[in-house]
Amino acid sequence: MTSRSRPILAGLATGALTTGALAAPLESQRLEALRQTLSAPGAASEFxxxxxxxxxxxxxxxxxxSALVTFLWRGESNREVELGWPVWTADRRENHLQRLAGSDVWFKTVRLPAGTRLSYQLAADPKRGAPGDRAAYRAGLVAALAxxxxxxxxxxxxxxxxxxGAPPQPWVAPRAVAKGRLATSVFESKALGNRREVTLYSPPGTAKATPLIIVFDADRYLSSIPTPTILDNLIAAGAIPPxxxxxxxxxxxxxxxxxxxxxxAFADMLAYELLPWIRARASVSDDPNKTVLAGSSFGGLISACAALRHPERFGAALSQSxxxxxxxxNGKTPPDAAGWVxxxxxxxxxxxxxxxxxxxxxxxxxGSESILSxxxxxxxxxxxxGYEVRQVEFAGGHDDLAWRGTLSDGLIHLLGDAR
Structure with missing residues (x-):
């Protein structure tokens, strides 16, 4: 897993922010007002x-x-507080909260675009492990995030x-509609020499050959991004076919x-092993235009790559971030060049x-190598x-909370007319 495939979890020691007269004003007017009155008895308690x-x-x-959003932590004895959120940064210190000197107020202020939706956690005094042991520190940080x-x-x-202004996510909550069936099996690839779980969603109430969606990172799309529920709701509303x-x-x-x-080799496995395995167990269309590869992060990457390698089998790619x-x-190019794909x-x-x-x-x-760019x-x-492509930009980060909403947009766009 790469550092860009999950939210960055940052942290090094932080210092208190000076309250001296020469300090630059804080971006947050509410925090600046507190800083100016900290010498008054009870100012922090009132805040x-x-x-x-x-x-x-x-x-x-x-x-x-846009909005200035200030994350807060209350603590007098903490040595550091760190923000875990779905924004990649090369400098981990950018995600530290600072302490307002003379107070128990820790803060980090960021400017976010209108309509932002994101998830986050905070970690106070995570265990560091041995100096320079990144794996031990990351494990301690993950344990401390809450x-x-x-x-x-x-x-x-x-x-x-x-x-x-955050867009609604109307399809993620369960409704009183007919439910699809889930069945999990073990799939073995001879070409790759490994085994994995594969979960099949069968739509309710149809005997016809249906469009097919192959979704990567099953653990994510069966839980945080509740895809079976999303499919139930979209099918019931007629937004997509079964x-x-x-x-x-x-x-x-x-x-x-x-x-x-x-x-x-993985793309070939999908085309030559997994697809026949699916067709032996479910009635699905053999039309590539009705066969979608979908995923986020690296899952979005392979969705595009596998479709480009096997367009005779996969005619649509849904990539989330x-x-x-x-x-x-061996493929690095100058920063301003287009990416490898x-x-x-x-x-x-x-x-x-x-x-x-x-x-x-x-x-x-x-910059030029970011996910957005x-x-x-x-x-x-x-x-x-000359490809048909829909590109969407949402106010959020590398975050299941955002993807659970945009997934339905992609499915409707690619399958809404697949009848």
Whole structure:
């Protein structure tokens, strides 16, 4: 797994922020007002009393529709507090909360675009392990991450920021509709020499051959992104036809990066082993235009790569925040060049594939090699080649909370007319 396939979990020691007269004003007007009055008895207690009523984080609207969002932590004895959120950064210290000197107030202020929706956690004093042992530190950090105790809005084990204008996610909650059936089997690939769980979703009430969706990272799309529920709701509402879905698990955490990083052997396995295996167990269309590959991060990357390798079998790719920054070890190019996948598209004749590509506005860190930038470049190259492509940018980061909403948009776009 790469550092860009999950939210970055940051942390080094932090210092207190000076309250001296020469210090620059804080971005947050509420925190600046507190800083100016800290010498008054009870100022910090009064601030925390207000937070208890309004909740955290602090949200201060800007004239352009964006907002200053200030994450908070209350603690006098902590040595450090760290923010785990779905925004990649090369410098881990960027995710540290600072302590307002002379107080128990820890804070980090960021500017977020209108309509942002994201999940986050906080870690106070994570265990570091031996100096320089990144694996031990990461393990300690993950163990320390927890929901924000000052924020009443929760999702799974995370807290939620949702700014005004965040798009609705109407398909994720269970409804009183007919439900599809789930069955999990073990699939063995002779070509790859491994075994994995594969979960088959069969739609309710149909005997016809249906469109097929193959979804990567099964654990994610069967839980945090509740795809079976989303499919039940979309089918019941007539937004898409009845579909069969297959959720493909990773044999191990380590195998994910090797298989999903545009691995041609994995793409061949999908075409020559998994697809016949599915067709022996479910009535699915043999029309490539009704066969969709779908996933996020590395799963979005392999969705595009496998379709480009086997357009005779997979005619549509749904990529959520695809890792199109990826380059093979011998394929690095100047920073302003299109990414490796885009270069393959440029070098080949157009193929009968439709694309849905999305990426978050908060996935811009990394400049020309960020997920947002490389997704834009790929979309431009696809359009120039004459491909049908829909590119969507949402106000969020590398986050299941965002993807659980945009997944339905991609499915409707690619399958809404597949009848």
């Amino acid at each position: 925390w009393a207000g937070v208890k009523v309004s909740g955290a984080p602090l949200i201060e609207s800007r004239p352009d529709g 929901p924000d105790p000052l924020n009443p809005r929760r999702w799974e084990r995370s807290s939620v920021v949702e700014l005004p 579909v069969t879905a297959v959720f493909v698990a990773n044999p191990t955490r380590e195998s994910r990066g090797g298989e999903l990083a545009c691995n041609p 695809g890792s199109f920054w990826w380059e093979p070890e 885009a270069r393959q598209v440029q070098a080949q004749d157009r193929k009968p594939i439709r694309f849905y590509l999305d990426a978050g506005l908060l996935e811009a860190n990394g 490389t997704t834009r470049k790929l979309a431009d190259v696809l359009r120039a080649k």
